[in-house]
Amino acid sequence: MNQSRKLKFVVTIVLLLLSVRTYAEQLQNYVKQEGVFGNISSVGSDTLSGMMTLWVEEFNQLYPGVTIQVQASGSATAPPALTEGTAQLGPMSRPMRRREIDAFVAHYGYKPTQLRVAIDAIGIYINHDNPIKGLDISQLDSIYSATLRCGATKSVTKWSQLGLKYEWAKRSIQLFGRNSASGTYGYFKDHALCGGDYKSRVNALPGSSSVIQSVASAINTIGYSGVGYRSAGVRMLPIAREGSDYVYPSREHILSGEYPLSRYLYVYVNKPPQKPLPKVVKEFLTFIFSKQGQSLVDKDGYVPVSENIAQKQLLKVGIN
Secondary structure: OOHHHHHHHHHHHHHHHHHHHHHHHHOOOOOOOOOOOEEEEEEEOOOOHHHHHHHHHHHHHHOOOEEEEEEEOOHHHHHHHHHHOOOOEEEEOOOOOHHHHHHHHHHHOOOOEEEEEEEEEEEEEEEOOOOOOOEEHHHHHHHHEOOOOOOOOOOOOEHHHHOOOHHHHHOEOEEEEEOOOOHHHHHHHHHOOOOOOEOOOOEEEOOHHHHHHHHHOOOOEEEEEEHHHOOOOEEEEOEEOOOOOOEOOOHHHHHHOOOOOEEEEEEEEOOOOOOOOOHHHHHHHHHHOOHHHHHHHHHOOOEOOOHHHHHHHHHHOOOO
């Protein structure tokens, strides 16, 4: 790499780091309003449960008269809850599928509104004692998939097949992941398994934290979950699209799209085209996209959205 290219690369990384750190700071401060009270129900993603809890706790400090119930049973539970009117907010770690949108439209005559609330990535977790340096998408597919659609020619069941030696060569790979109600399950299936089928031996768990705890509990484990759930006892692996050019899921790599398993996180809302949102919902969404709300995104281990994205999301629901 010549000097000019090196300088350009360094400048690009510095700018990315600065942009991540200042995204939340660039947003408007939330200003408390009068006359905000009522109830909100949120049903959906487990991945967003921690973030929703942080938003609710700080919002409740401003508005003690507001009650917000959060049910985090998986992204697949959000669309029916919105369609049936049992929830005003539907957090999802994946976009709604066509059939989910069609069911909503059949009921209301218009589409649900999708709001991008944060940037996330799927982390690949191993026990902290595992010495493997990284994996590429083809290897992930060979570990998790029964159909091998990403270029692998054979299934991988032992750590020795990934180059580990000595005591590791004797160890089989114990697999953990999310259950089918999870948007993380669907995203990993589409992007790490190239749309293929999971092996039947994958231990499918209902929560992100459960995956991390299971990976930490034994030395031969591997699991996937949102990067916001990293904890002691586990290590996140860098991932390559192909080969050994591994990329760690740092914030700058997630923001730039270099990390292969990056994604937006969403909150869906039932917003009639010609009617304003209930005041309590309007204020809660305004808070989410404020400086305070997006600072909590950062606190929870995810990447805040930019000021430009925040403004566009609010305009979708009639908030200027």
